[in-house]
């Protein structure tokens with residue numbers, strides 16, 4: 447049986463926009479009210495996904511969410527026709543309307559936490575959608591995320607789908623962005639690393655003072671229980687609160703792992719030495735590469751600006767590893783120099799490939815944010831909804847779909863336009879037919 451890691455990228459939705467919704471996410475705040483280009487954003491994402499498929503990687507796509515989210519606007523008391531609701535919300539509560547219009551489900555690293563069958567007691571692949579409670583605009587995602595995951599991984603013999611954690615800040619959960627898995631081979635039991643920003647039930651524990659810590663230890667522990675992981679194969683690590691206060695709102699802005707490589711900034715964690723020892727002990731005898739980037743080479747500000755660590759480290763069919771980086775990394779001198787050096791360090795990482803994902807970067811999402819990793823075997827892959835898997839035909843079809851339905855300019859003021867809602871629903875309805883998802887959206891029920 448073959449084992450590998452698949453990437454499921456989020457398709458950028460038709461309402462991709464810059465609304466400055468994410469306090470603590472520097473790019474989101476800096477680009478608030480800029481005009482976006484949803485068509486370019488979707489195409490940048492598709493191009494990266496297709497390039498990985500062409501490298502021999504298993505690549506899937508996850509459908510975006512329905513936005514504007516009329517269902518939520520109705521829940522909070524706006525009534526009348528769809529056009530009347532948009533009109534009233536724009537006048538009476540523009541900030542709430544903006545929160546109901548974000549295409550933020552495109553960052554599927556925040557869709558869920560995933561544990562492969564090699565790690566779980568029942569031998570199933572487990573998914574728990576992230577509740578994303580720290581941000582209003584993201585807290586409305588988990589139910590539909592669950593629907594989309596169930597329609598994509600639609601086989602209960604292989605896949606276990608859990609409900610998102612209780613919607614309270616004690617269980618703040620941001621999904622795979624704060625989770626990484628080290629393993630010898632994808633089919634072996636791995637060590638799952640859960641990184642959290644605060645302990646909800648221990649106010650004395652370290653936490654940031656300026657920006658929110660979105661993930662709690664309690665949430666990470668709940669996921670490990672739900673996914674039936676062994677204590678011997680899990681490590682809980684506190685993120686360094688000082689870096690959260692400098693814009694590292696998720697751990698995947700400061701660290702990334704793949705197989706036997708952990709690539710991280712020296713300031714990423716608390717108690718780094720002790721935690722690395724625990725990882726080594728739990729990982730066992732095989733060779734483990736800790737690639738620690740010192741502040742003297744890359745300052746935190748440069749890491750946050752360039753997204754050096756929000757890169758994907760992938761294992762190519764040849765067994766060599768490649769880094770998938772945003773072009774922003776080439777534009778930062780220190781970071782570019784570091785990436786030129788990293789391939790010479792004798793680790794499995796042998797090449798760096800750059801992709802322009804600027805439309806996503808302007809909202810604080812790099813290549814790693816755009817994908818959900820699912821380590822699986824070929825039997826599990828055969829059980830996945832095959833219409834979600836990237837190939838020449840799907841790439842052509844989705845690009846044509848984007849050309850047909852997406853605007854190339856969208857400002858936050860456009861979000862109240864009923865025509866945007868009609869365009870978005872028409873596009874998504876057609877998408878569910880292309881990807882054979884059934885009725886995953888509220889407007890289809």
Ligand SMILES: NCCC[C@H](NC(=O)CCC(=O)O)C(=O)O
Pocket residue numbers: 463464465466467468471474475548550553555556581584623696809810811812815
């Ligand atoms: N993993 C990357 C997530 C980026 C995402 N940005 C946003 O939601 C910005 C949306 C806006 O400001 O319009 C976030 O911060 O959760």
